[in-house]
Amino acid sequence: MPTSIEWNARYQANNEQPVACEVLANYTHLLPATGKALDLACGFGANARLLSQHGLETHAWDYADVAIAQLQQHDSTIHTQVKDIIQQPPAPTSYDVIVVCHFLERALITPIINALKPNGLLFYQTFIQEQVSDRGPKRAEFRLSNNELLRLCHELRLLIYHEEGRVGNITQGFRDQVLLIGQKIQ
Ligand SMILES: C[S@@+](CC[C@H](N)C(=O)[O-])C[C@H]1O[C@@H](n2cnc3c(N)ncnc32)[C@H](O)[C@@H]1O
Incomplete structure (x- = not known):
């Protein structure tokens, strides 16, 4: 897995406009009108920006300070933190919405x-092993196997699950990735 130094170098060299992930951009109608949201491993924070525009109190965490500094400059209302999320995961029962995009640490x-x-919502999107292009991480362990995200999130009420793999006409459809939206019922 790349280190924070490597991620910072990538972000320093990258001046592309960040784009929110499909799992959030296509399903904003599921978001609550108010509440506290977290974009975990946010990078430049396109998802955080969308959550903030939606009116949620938005937090965004990443260990790449270059990306966090740019996000803070773009939207100073977002509560950013430079932190290692594996060492310091979010506290129990703390968010109404959590978005994770293109980050995978099964534990x-x-x-x-x-x-x-x-009733909180998890929006999760990342790469799968059954791919049709070379997008995403090269190492299989950083990609999910068939139905793996479904199994990992089995305790949530499933709202959306989208995983096409290589089934059918692979020149069409949502490929290379899986997306899941689930609700915590308690
Ligand atoms: C592929 S990028 C995805 C960024 C963003 N979620 C997006 O979809 O544009 C993965 C991000 O995870 C962050 N990251 C990786 N491991 C991390 C860790 N242990 N703690 C905090 N951030 C981490 C990297 O710095 C990088 O910004």
Whole structure:
């Protein structure tokens, strides 16, 4: 896994406009009107910016301070933190919405689910092993196997699950990735 130094170098060299992930951009109608949201491993924070525009009290964490500094400059209302999220996961029952996009640490999924408040929503999108292009991480362990995200999040009420793998006409559809939206019921 790249270190924070390597991520900082990537962000320093990158001046592309960040784009929110499909799991959030296509399903903003599921967001609550108020509440506290976290964009975990946010990078430049396109998802955080969308959550903030939606009116949520938005927090964004990443260990790449270059990306966090740019996000803070863009939207000073977002509560940013430079931190290692594996060492310091979110506290239990602390967020109404958590978004994770293109970050995978399997051991963190249970703490992430625990960090949702009752009725809280998890928006998760990342790369899968059954790919049709070379987008995303090269190492298989950083990509999810078939239905793995479904299994990892089985305790949530499933609202959206989208994983096409290589089924059918692979020149069409939502490929290379999986997305899940689930609600904590308690
Ligand atoms: C592929 S980028 C995704 C960024 C953003 N979520 C997006 O979709 O544009 C992965 C991000 O995870 C962050 N990251 C990786 N490991 C981390 C850790 N242990 N603690 C905090 N951030 C981490 C990196 O700095 C990087 O910004």
